[in-house]
Amino acid sequence: MNYVIIxxxxxxxxxxxxxxxxxxxxxxxxxxxCSSLIDMAGIEVMxxxxxxRFPPPWESNGRVNRAGDAIRNDSLTFDDxxxxxxxxxxxxxxxxxxxxxxxxxxxxxxxxxxxxxxRRMTIVDKLFRESGMRLARMDDVAGCRMIFSDIDSLxxxxxxxxxxxxxxxxxxxxxxxxxxxxxxxxGYRGIHDIYAYDARSPRGAV
Numbered sequence: 001m002n003y004v005i006i007x008x009x010x011x012x013x014x015x016x017x018x019x020x021x022x023x024x025x026x027x028x029x030x031x032x033x034c035s036s037l038i039d040m041a042g043i044e045v046m047x048x049x050x051x052x053r054f055p056p057p058w059e060s061n062g063r064v065n066r067a068g069d070a071i072r073n074d075s076l077t078f079d080d081x082x083x084x085x086x087x088x089x090x091x092x093x094x095x096x097x098x099x100x101x102x103x104x105x106x107x108x109x110x111x112x113x114x115x116x117x118x119r120r121m122t123i124v125d126k127l128f129r130e131s132g133m134r135l136a137r138m139d140d141v142a143g144c145r146m147i148f149s150d151i152d153s154l155x156x157x158x159x160x161x162x163x164x165x166x167x168x169x170x171x172x173x174x175x176x177x178x179x180x181x182x183x184x185x186x187g188y189r190g191i192h193d194i195y196a197y198d199a200r201s202p203r204g205a206v
Contacts, residue, residue: 027071028124031081058087061136068135071127091117091142094197098168099144105161112147139171139194151180158191167198 058064064087067080099115106113118141127133148154162170170193175181177192 023074024121024125024128027074027076027128028121030074030076031071031084031120031124058083058090064136065134068127068133071124071135087136088117088120088123088141095142095144098142098195098197101164101166102144102146102161105164106146106157109153109157110149111153111157114145114147116143116145117141118143154180154191158193162193169196169198170194171196 063083067076067083067087070076070080071084095115095117099113103113118138123135123138123141126138127135146154146157148157172192172194177194180189180191183189
């Protein structure tokens with residue numbers, strides 16, 4: 001591990017303060033260790049239709065935010081970890097419903113579709129990198145990706161998708177996350193759209 005030596009006392013131990021990287025690793029280790037013990041106890045954390053209900057099993061957004069704060073403050077409890085796990089796992093239902101919609105709309109178009117649930121390591125890292133981030137407002141826990149052969153096809157499909165009739169609401173303005181018109185310094189080119197999932201729509205999907 002890398003540590004920053006702040007000072008030493010004659011005849012006494014060195015004083016170390018962990019770097020941000022170490023804090024991320026330690027927080028992740030705590031989350032995983034507690035999760036393993038919870039799994040051994042047989043507590044259910046898998047996503048199911050019953051998990052998307054009101055109130056949800058993670059209690060409230062405020063409770064999720066307090067669990068996120070506990071990650072930053074190195075004060076995770078078993079209850080915090082259970083809240084984190086059921087909140088993260090519930091995104092699987094969101095992810096599966098959206099990728100079903102997307103695969104249906106891309107059928108026969110030669111568009112590659114992929115999906116991913118944000119890894120615990122990436123969640124923890126983002127909380128430490130973005131000090132103002134509230135966990136319940138982390139928009140990219142569930143993500144679908146579409147890969148197009150050319151830019152014109154991308155914009156054409158995006159326009160059609162935006163005109164689709166379903167109850168999930170796009171949160172961002174049209175150009176806010178357009179990294180084709182406004183490329184990142186890394187050279188990344190793509191467009192992100194963030195949708196607010198309406199769990200109360202019929203079957204949570206359409």
